[in-house]
Amino acid sequence: MIVIVLIAHAFDTWIQGVAVHAFLEGVAAAAVGMTAAVGVRGARAVKDGRRWPLVVSVAVFVAVGVLRWPLVPVAFVAGTAGVLLSRGTAPDA
Amino acid sequence: MRDNIYLQLIAVFAPLSLLSIGGGQSVIADINQQAVAIHGWMTQREFIDLFAISRAAPGPGSLLATLIGWKEADWAGAVVASLALFCRRRCLRSRQRTSGAGTIAIHGISVFKRDSRQLRQDSSWLAR
Numbered sequence: 077m078i079v080i081v082l083i084a085h086a087f088d089t090w091i092q093g094v095a096v097h098a099f100l101e102g103v104a105a106a107a108v109g110m111t112a113a114v115g116v117r118g119a120r121a122v123k124d125g126r127r128w129p130l131v132v133s134v135a136v137f138v139a140v141g142v143l144r145w146p147l148v149p150v151a152f153v154a155g156t157a158g159v160l161l162s163r164g165t166a167p168d169a
Numbered sequence: 170m171r172d173n174i175y176l177q178l179i180a181v182f183a184p185l186s187l188l189s190i191g192g193g194q195s196v197i198a199d200i201n202q203q204a205v206a207i208h209g210w211m212t213q214r215e216f217i218d219l220f221a222i223s224r225a226a227p228g229p230g231s232l233l234a235t236l237i238g239w240k241e242a243d244w245a246g247a248v249v250a251s252l253a254l255f256c257r258r259r260c261l262r263s264r265q266r267t268s269g270a271g272t273i274a275i276h277g278i279s280v281f282k283r284d285s286r287q288l289r290q291d292s293s294w295l296a297r
Contacts, residue, residue, distance in 0.1 A: 080226045081239050081247055087222060097214065100221035107224035111194045140198050144206070147199035151188050 128161045174242045175249045177208060182234050182253035193231030193254075200233060210241050231255070 122129045139150045185196040204210045223233040238250025
């Protein structure tokens with residue numbers, strides 16, 4: 077924790093300029109790409125023929141990412157829906 | 170409550186500590202929305218800088234909360250935000266129902282106060 081605060085302090089105090097922000101934007105883009113890859117891999121792991129997990133994933137993405145709804149109620153509803161749907165359906169495999 | 174930055178940090182990060190299913194990455198969208206759009210702690214550009222530093226530096230990506238707390242309230246803010254985000258996970262193992270319900274209550278109260286404040290300040294809403 078101390079390390080990261082010192083790094084941020086160094087960036088703020090001594091390293092200023094447009095190039096620094098461009099560098100950090102590139103790092104952020106790479107991090108977003110890696111997170112997306114993890115998400116896609118997790119979505120692909122559901123191979124038992126049921127479709128509702130994908131629907132729930134897309135719904136949460138739209139609700140939080142596009143519509144900017146608060147995460148706590150969305151997660152509560154999605155989690156409840158996921159539990160109820162998994163109890164109501166059976167895997168094909 | 171609305172003026173105390175430490176309570177605001179706790180109200181933002183404590184509920185998210187229970188929701189970080191899949192790791193700290195799950196809650197970054199909500200942290201972004203709350204820090205930039207709702208509380209106005211920083212611009213989107215500054216948030217991207219902090220997000221990039223939290224990912225590039227050693228340690229978990231959840232250290233974004235540390236950086237936001239540090240930016241808002243220096244070292245005390247960094248400690249408060251970090252504890253709010255990390256501590257709840259520990260509490261969840263020992264006293265699940267009470268700490269979970271309490272965390273959701275904190276979030277509900279903070280959301281209600283925040284929205285009612287915005288409604289009062291937004292005169293166009295009253296004029297409708």
